[in-house]
Amino acid sequence: MEKDKNILIIGGGIAGLSTAYYLKKGLEDRGTGCCNITLVEKGPRLGGNILTERLDGFLIEGGPDCFLSEKPWALALCRELGLEEELLPTKMPSGTTYVFSEGKLHPLPEGVILMVPTRILPLLRDTLISWRGKLRMAMEPFVPRRRQTTDESLADFVRRRLGEEVLRKIAQPLVAGIHAGDPETMSIRASFPKFVEMEQTHGSLVRGMLHRMRTTRTPQKNRTTLTMFVSLKSGMQTLVDTLADRIKDSVTILKNTAVERVEKETDHYVVKTEDGRSLIACALVVATPAWVSASLVKGFDERLSGLLLTIPYVSTATISMGFDKKGFSHPMDGFGFVVPEVEGRTIMACTWTSSKWDARAPQDKALLRCFVGGAKRGELVSMKDEPLAELVTKDLRDIMGIHTRPLFVRIYRWHRAMPQYTIGHMERVSSIEKLCEKHHALYLTGSAYRGIGISDTVRDAQTTAERLINTLFRQ
Numbered sequence: 001m002e003k004d005k006n007i008l009i010i011g012g013g014i015a016g017l018s019t020a021y022y023l024k025k026g027l028e029d030r031g032t033g034c035c036n037i038t039l040v041e042k043g044p045r046l047g048g049n050i051l052t053e054r055l056d057g058f059l060i061e062g063g064p065d066c067f068l069s070e071k072p073w074a075l076a077l078c079r080e081l082g083l084e085e086e087l088l089p090t091k092m093p094s095g096t097t098y099v100f101s102e103g104k105l106h107p108l109p110e111g112v113i114l115m116v117p118t119r120i121l122p123l124l125r126d127t128l129i130s131w132r133g134k135l136r137m138a139m140e141p142f143v144p145r146r147r148q149t150t151d152e153s154l155a156d157f158v159r160r161r162l163g164e165e166v167l168r169k170i171a172q173p174l175v176a177g178i179h180a181g182d183p184e185t186m187s188i189r190a191s192f193p194k195f196v197e198m199e200q201t202h203g204s205l206v207r208g209m210l211h212r213m214r215t216t217r218t219p220q221k222n223r224t225t226l227t228m229f230v231s232l233k234s235g236m237q238t239l240v241d242t243l244a245d246r247i248k249d250s251v252t253i254l255k256n257t258a259v260e261r262v263e264k265e266t267d268h269y270v271v272k273t274e275d276g277r278s279l280i281a282c283a284l285v286v287a288t289p290a291w292v293s294a295s296l297v298k299g300f301d302e303r304l305s306g307l308l309l310t311i312p313y314v315s316t317a318t319i320s321m322g323f324d325k326k327g328f329s330h331p332m333d334g335f336g337f338v339v340p341e342v343e344g345r346t347i348m349a350c351t352w353t354s355s356k357w358d359a360r361a362p363q364d365k366a367l368l369r370c371f372v373g374g375a376k377r378g379e380l381v382s383m384k385d386e387p388l389a390e391l392v393t394k395d396l397r398d399i400m401g402i403h404t405r406p407l408f409v410r411i412y413r414w415h416r417a418m419p420q421y422t423i424g425h426m427e428r429v430s431s432i433e434k435l436c437e438k439h440h441a442l443y444l445t446g447s448a449y450r451g452i453g454i455s456d457t458v459r460d461a462q463t464t465a466e467r468l469i470n471t472l473f474r475q
């Protein structure tokens, strides 16, 4: 292979695949087919954390089960790939999320968006937060905006604006259910930049949220009416498979090929694989988890490697269970529930999958999916199947009153798979970017840096492809 025409992408998750797709597209738009693009993936399959399986008429998501429509990049990619008909809104536009507190499930009061109250009446009727806590929440518009511009933990931010009880009963379990994170160490600026902006612009989250609700655009006609969460009818894996299919003619995909290390020469990189091959590239995109990327670049940049290691990861597992509706006592009238840490349970969150989505379980069956592990209970992920399933089943019995045996239990373990944006994350990423710029055509992309979910990862891949093409054509 001629080194000056080779672009190499390491990692075949959504980040690596979307980068390959946008590179191919960008080069075609420029009318040039001058580059060889190779994508190298360690495992036997593409998609990384995205994994869909079918079992006896059930459709099970092992990793992500949806993306946010508010962040437009994944949606735009799906439409570009011809997946409009595949887009799957939730069954209800905004299903109730419950919080398990003091022995029962309480609905999150209507109008509470993430943790911000936007309506008074439902808050008055609510059973989750004490009167003292509600009063503290109601004071939010009068809390002065923060003057310091330094980063702050999510916990301190919520405590300051909405009070301790909202942190304990709403913010903590919600972020554990989404990011598997610990609010005491999470960066508010990196994880919820909109909240910081609302505080700075409107002086209050309540006022900011109300303003946002008034100004949010209505969906375009003739398009699938979209809900906040969107999935794909035949599962999230369809996005991966369609991307792989779309790039297959112009991108060489090497599966079962783990990269061991990268060496840097004056104007190119030599990528050494575990099976003893050397791949030569003039431009390199590293789309592996940050701790893997750290070991890959260590040979030519110790500092970059060290900084990459400061992005912590946590492990999680999802446990999907199918039930016969006959004898199944719970109505599952919502999207599911979250469990505050103070409750001391195994389950962090549970999605009532067959209530949230169509096309996930046969008519007479129910499917639910529990989420365990994370920043506080990572050890659960290493437990053997049976004892782990037993703990989860016990929680479901106590929380939902389910006494029937599941038809099946499927456990998916995700070791060191979820990056944590801890305090100072933005500064760390900025230092990482500066170090990368010192190297010729070296790019890091993926969920570790500039956005955790699928949509942000797709956006970052698109930006990476554009930057790479600009660099190549500047030469």
Ligand SMILES: Cc1cc2nc3c(=O)[nH]c(=O)nc-3n(C[C@H](O)[C@H](O)[C@H](O)COP(=O)(O)OP(=O)(O)OC[C@H]3O[C@@H](n4cnc5c(N)ncnc54)[C@H](O)[C@@H]3O)c2cc1C
Pocket (backbone or CB within 6 Å): 010, 011, 012, 013, 014, 015, 016, 040, 041, 042, 043, 046, 047, 048, 049, 050, 062, 063, 064, 065, 066, 067, 068, 257, 258, 259, 260, 287, 288, 289, 292, 316, 317, 318, 414, 417, 418, 445, 446, 447, 448, 452, 453, 454, 455, 457
């Ligand atoms: C349980 C779980 C649930 C989630 N739920 C949601 C959700 O509902 N919505 C949402 O938006 N996001 C969700 N996320 C986050 C989402 O999965 C990520 O944003 C996204 O999948 C990250 O993609 P990535 O390509 O950056 O990383 P990955 O998916 O981790 O891909 C990295 C790839 O690199 C490969 N690799 C590793 N080492 C090497 C090597 N040495 N050589 C070659 N290849 C290598 C890996 O095998 C892998 O395929 C969830 C994550 C998890 C773990």
